[in-house]
Amino acid sequence: MSRLVLSGGRLIDPTQSLDDAVDIAIEDGVVAEIGKGLSGAETLDVTGLIVAPGFIDIHVHLREPGFEYKETIETATAAAVAGGFVGVVGMPNTNPPPDTAAAVRGLMKRAESASCRVFTMGTITKGRQGEELAEMGDLVDAGVVGFSDDGDPVNDAGVMRLALDYCTMFDRPVAVHAEDRSLSNSGHMHEGAVSAELGIPAIPSVASDVMAARDLLLAEYTGGRLHLMHMSTAGEVSLLSRSKADGIKTVSGETAPHYFTLTDQAVHSFDTNAKMSPPLRSQADVDAILEGLADGTIDAIATDHAPHASHEKDSEFAAAPFGIVGLETSVGISYDTLVHSGILTPSQLIEKMSCNPAVICRIDGGTLKPGSRADLTVIDPDRRWTVDPAKFRTKGRNTPFAGRELVGDAVMTIVGGEIRFDERG
């Protein structure tokens, strides 16, 4: 592949403590050189734009195999690159689930022609039933980047302890959906003033906190690597913060854009695009999530992209499935809410969306050091745009952000040196 230079932009790479007006040259799928006034066979003008190591979304429901009517690897990855992501980590609630090496290899085969890099979690337990450990060694051989039963928690503390223990030999995170179902009341939204008024069965925040506390303690006890997924409560932030302050190095956490922008008030109109698990919480929780991002407690931003067919979400609130899409709005919302308001610097945002996700899942990415893969995300910090679900590349239209005006968006995505998305305009 001939030498391609991105010229005139602001290159931000936290792994090199770099934030400078320099060019970057890529060749044969890797970063060749960083410097001023570079030249190459082809030059891309990125004046006014930010060039960053490629963003990786470590929490995406690809829906394939098994639920292709909601989304396929093809549509999900097309959405991913449009959203600025060079890689996605698939969640295991597919059918069949990735609980055997054969299933994982089958998935990887299907993903060969995807628009971006595709990774997958393996399941923690066989069939995600929460009872017996999956063949984790075999799954690691097949290439999983972590383990999760997402969609569901591991109810039995003994099984979770075993998983964390066993996994210490694999250097892969156990990524958990922290929810104690015996506290969830079979709820559909956050337990608070809105659920009390609307008479909707509700999930108290303590259902997540209790499980997060349990899993953090087990991680501490076993030395296992724990990753808290889709953090949504002040309690979870506080618990993770305390674990880290106590010196536990093997714990991490992620949150999604909707948990730092929306509250349970969004459910007031019975809008099923405000229904997901864990649910939208209170303003106090939103504030805690923002603080947790600012002070480094929360390591990563991941969308929990969960597409559903329109007819499934177009129903009464109780019957609608949980989940919203996020790949095509994550960068815009995150940049607008966090960077433009001064909560995070651009470099810190890039850490949360690129560097840290790569580290958590041990993916070779999240950096633009010369010699590393040429996976790049280019952001226009001043791009004004309005969220329009009709233009999404994902099959899902289930977003609570329709019509939202944002400043900032991903405008170019390069995967392995190849331009997969370019709307620099």
Place this chain on the structure above:
Amino acid sequence: MTELSSRHLLGLKGLNYDDISLVLDVASAFREVIERPIRTVPTLRGWTVANLFFESSTRTRISFELAEKRLSADVVNLSAPASSASKGETLKDTARNIEAMRIDAVVVRHAASGVPHFLADAVDCTVISAGDGQHEHPTQGLLDLYTLHEQLGDLEGKRIVIVGDVRHSRVARSGIWGMTTMGASVAVCAPPTLLPSDLDAFPVDVYNNVDEAIEGADVIYTLRIQLERQQGALFPSIREYMAMYGINRSRLERARPGCLIMHPGPINRGWELDGDVADDPQSVILPQVTNGVAVRMAVLYLTAGRGTSALQKIGEPRGLGSEI
């Protein structure tokens, strides 16, 4: 004022003092109609009303059906087991299909909160809620207000205590909104596990002790212990509930003399309410039922009477009082 501010009736939270007063005034006229030898008026002749009851109910459905028939409307009934819901049809498709049969109004009861709102967006006809999940039961709230007004006149400053499983009760929620809108002071009384998780959402006083709660009350409104809606035992036993919250004659002495006893029915005789209290002259439980038909007639008249159908109806809705 001769029109409600909304063409649907989805809840009492959205209804103001004037709306409620209008319903009660119109209900008063219909209340007189149902005592006549011929209890029917041709007011809604030519209109078709579908009762979509996805949740089991006998008395509410019969009450609505009577109201509809007494207005001379044509009535079709759909109950959940017979509906296409069991064949996997979505609620939206069910609604659209019924609308395709040219229905003017839908009266819907469903176990999920928000269904009437969902239908109001999905179809063109008028939607009247007969109860959605734990959210609201507006016609119950209105018939309770009618009964209160009939007995006590102006509700300003009157003290109403709702005792029972408020947490899971759409009757309680509608009652709270309607009663406070009409000027009453409302208190709720239940064990903590049967109260809403967030009481700041409601303009009520809160009690766990029923003897304190009913001190000087003008009205005691008891709710059914709902074994079918509660999941898991939120109180240890009926025995404990009866001892701590059951309304009996000796407890009643703490309330104002002549304190009204109300209940949405059906009563668990001996549980939330002693039999002799339920049958007492102070109890207006049966008048509630009679008033229910009149109030539902009023609601149907005020909402369904102005659908968006372009068809000229045979026998346009006439003024009240015109009959045979």
